[in-house]
Amino acid sequence: xxxxxxxxxxxxxxxxxxxxxxxxxxxxxxxxxxxxxxxxxxxxxxxxxxxxxxxxxxxxxxxxxxxxxxxxxxxxxxxxxxxxxxxxxxxxxxxxxxxxxxxxxxxxxxxxxxxxxxxxxxxxxxxxxxxxxxxxxxxxxxxxxxxxxxxxxxxxxxxxxxxxxxxxxxxxxxxxxxxxxxxxxxxxxxxxxxxxxxxxxxxxxxxxxxxxxxxxxxxxxxxxxxxxxxxxxxxxxxxxxxxxx
Amino acid sequence: xxxxxxxxxxxxxxxxxxxxxxxxxxxxxxxxxxxxxxxxxxxxxxxxxxxxxxxxxxxxxxxxxxxxxxxxxxxxxxxxxxxxxxxxxxxxxxxxxxxxxxxxxxxxxxxxxxxxxxxxxxxxxxxxxxxxxxxxxxxxxxxxxxxxxxxxxxxxxxxxxxxxxxxxxxxxxxxxxxxxxxxxxxxxxxxxxxxxxxxxxxxxxxxxxxxxxxxxxxxxxxxxxxxxxxxxxxxxxxxxxxxxxxxxxxxxxxxxxxxxxxxxxxxxxxxxxxxxxxxxxxxxxxxxxxxxxxxxxxxxxxxxxxxxxxxxxxxxxxxxxxxxxxxxxxxx
Numbered sequence: 178x179x180x181x182x183x184x185x186x187x188x189x190x191x192x193x194x195x196x197x198x199x200x201x202x203x204x205x206x207x208x209x210x211x212x213x214x215x216x217x218x219x220x221x222x223x224x225x226x227x228x229x230x231x232x233x234x235x236x237x238x239x240x241x242x243x244x245x246x247x248x249x250x251x252x253x254x255x256x257x258x259x260x261x262x263x264x265x266x267x268x269x270x271x272x273x274x275x276x277x278x279x280x281x282x283x284x285x286x287x288x289x290x291x292x293x294x295x296x297x298x299x300x301x302x303x304x305x306x307x308x309x310x311x312x313x314x315x316x317x318x319x320x321x322x323x324x325x326x327x328x329x330x331x332x333x334x335x336x337x338x339x340x341x342x343x344x345x346x347x348x349x350x351x352x353x354x355x356x357x358x359x360x361x362x363x364x365x366x367x368x369x370x371x372x373x374x375x376x377x378x379x380x381x382x383x384x385x386x387x388x389x390x391x392x393x394x395x396x397x398x399x400x401x402x403x404x405x406x407x408x409x410x411x412x413x414x415x416x417x418x419x420x421x422x
Numbered sequence: 423x424x425x426x427x428x429x430x431x432x433x434x435x436x437x438x439x440x441x442x443x444x445x446x447x448x449x450x451x452x453x454x455x456x457x458x459x460x461x462x463x464x465x466x467x468x469x470x471x472x473x474x475x476x477x478x479x480x481x482x483x484x485x486x487x488x489x490x491x492x493x494x495x496x497x498x499x500x501x502x503x504x505x506x507x508x509x510x511x512x513x514x515x516x517x518x519x520x521x522x523x524x525x526x527x528x529x530x531x532x533x534x535x536x537x538x539x540x541x542x543x544x545x546x547x548x549x550x551x552x553x554x555x556x557x558x559x560x561x562x563x564x565x566x567x568x569x570x571x572x573x574x575x576x577x578x579x580x581x582x583x584x585x586x587x588x589x590x591x592x593x594x595x596x597x598x599x600x601x602x603x604x605x606x607x608x609x610x611x612x613x614x615x616x617x618x619x620x621x622x623x624x625x626x627x628x629x630x631x632x633x634x635x636x637x638x639x640x641x642x643x644x645x646x647x648x649x650x651x652x653x654x655x656x657x658x659x660x661x662x663x664x665x666x667x668x669x670x671x672x673x674x675x676x677x678x679x680x681x682x683x684x685x686x687x688x689x690x691x692x693x694x695x696x697x698x699x700x701x702x703x704x705x706x707x708x709x710x711x712x713x714x715x716x717x718x719x720x721x722x723x724x725x726x727x728x729x730x731x732x733x734x735x736x737x738x739x740x741x742x743x744x745x746x747x748x749x750x751x752x753x754x
Contacts, residue, residue: 178534179533179534180534182531182534182535182536183531183532183533183534185531186528186531186532187532190517190520190528194517194519194520257515257518258511258513258515259515259516259517261481261511261515262515262516262529262532262576263532264480264481265479265480265481265504265507265509266504266532266533267501267504267505267533267534268532269501270501421480421481421482421483421500422442422482422483
């Protein structure tokens, strides 16, 4: 019970002071809107192309919505030493880091549905498999958040976290099959695609929206879950090694 | 908290060692702190004070040795006794975007305190620490002294039986420092065990029951204030304020009175120390015959600072310089 009080208050503080600030809300709305418009205009295929674009735009919205926040909630607090307060609280480290990342996961998942709402005005979403879409969005949000966490705990400055995040994020837009199918990439680039978690998330999204997935849904989910656990475990290891010396 | 009632020692440290590469920051130290004691940990910068406190509270892992907090072995599991500890770090590290009240409530929540209880405690502390007017002001806008007081309040919001204070009064004004010392004394009177590091020898002398001197990672002496002060018994010190030429006078005095220890305190002050009572009249005449005008002669009560200098070989002036450096750094 005591641990849950701490969990809830850490989450509530982060939501209030970081995630629900006007700049973040506008970022969460404008960014998916801009991506949707950009790819829609670029495709030149008219409204019938919306379902094909939707998985990529959703995935990119989650990716940017989650990874950009951890630089603030973790790296910034570490730099200001207020993170030490959390490390000194009688809460297991796993629980503490889940509390610190839950806000990013929730906001990232909410970001994903902004393009869905927009798309609903222009196309028929009756064919969407929601039972697959929702867990897929959740796992993409979790894996992207933990990727952001790993980056945040690997650096000491906020600007390093932002720069390092872009090093991963921008290639992922093109390598993970969001807008260009992985099987259309040059052969030498494909191994890179398959070591990135978003490839499996994007594939599951394509499956849920257009039934055009390359791998079975269970395989995509299993690999994404494996990435989530691996990234979280690696982040905890780095915190223990670097921050509790 | 019940655990504290059954143990006599709040903190026990055995052969504690911490290395950073080739540098040994803490070198096999041993000490214990009795329940209800204020224990001072003194030493110059880089002596290993903060590294020791970080190992005790779980922010650093010891390379070897054992730590027991209220009888709980924390050497391998630093989280095991964190619920018994209150921690006030050397920098005020609360959240600048939260108000004083929100900061205290948040810190209470980290220890699992129920909403109503932590809010009541937060209001009580803000009132007790003279911060009632700043309840709704953001922490980032507090003065240095107010920040320090709120950081102490945050460290004790959950009623910890053991409190770790790292340089509690460094970088704040005299009035705020005095208030904080009073707060520390009151907490101890209420039964809280306090482990504090400080640069201020006179502060340690005023507050602590026992003191450990740490130099280059090693504890060179642990004793009660009374026993430490016994070292100065039988020593007589007199300070003379002279018009000019303190250095020359000092040299002449050393030749004429070889049994006396003479040192220049400044260009216009000389300090004479002797194992025999100092014959002030004789010395006054000697100095005046050499053209020096003596405006004041005062007997100096030996202080813990003198003991520190004798034991560690570190001049008090060096400690003072370090304090000033820290204060300047904090003020920058």
